[in-house]
Amino acid sequence: MKDDELLAGHLQELRRGTVVLACLSTLERPHYGYALLETLEKSGFPVDGNTLYPLLRRLEKQGLLTSEWNTEEARPRKFYQVSADGLAVLERMTREWRVLDDAIRALGQGEHHE
Template sequence: MDEDLVAGHLQELRRGTIVLACLTTLARPHYGYGLLETLAEAGFEVDGNTLYPLLRRLEKQGLLTSEWNTDEARPRKFYRVSADGALMLDQLVAEWRSLDRAIGALDGGEGR
């Protein structure tokens, strides 16, 4: 199979799950680079050029809050899920599980 074709579809699938992964992870405060590392350790390879605009967008939508920590030599902006973000996360998780069940039903629960 064409590796570029597979890579393109995998990228599209992951793009659709990165918001879910961020909201899940940001139940506890993280700064941007720490979030990149945590996501990578979990198997979500995300580029900083993708993550930082996403964090700004989610904050603008009211799904995240942020605050600067200036206690260290280098100030860091920490992000956390807002109350609306927690509600959105619940809805996204429910939809994710519903889709997983639907895919399972399509393949007879056999998986691949």
């Protein structure tokens, strides 16, 4: 059905715009990639691995995440955690998210200002 495809595309676009916020928020505590995928999915925010791993590398390159290899187990795992700069970005993004959420709610209730 065309409407379902249309909605799916818009929902994907909305999630794509919020995945950085979801990752930074979750990574206040260290996670390795697969555990992060699972945590996001259990929280109702499924992200494809092909989206997440390049995003983690980009956020690390931007200085918003730090990473550390854990080689104590049989399989080495790279753990990511939000950096001080990442926390500052998370705080600003969260504030902006709340402003946008309030604005959408107000629009839906006809409370816009002219």
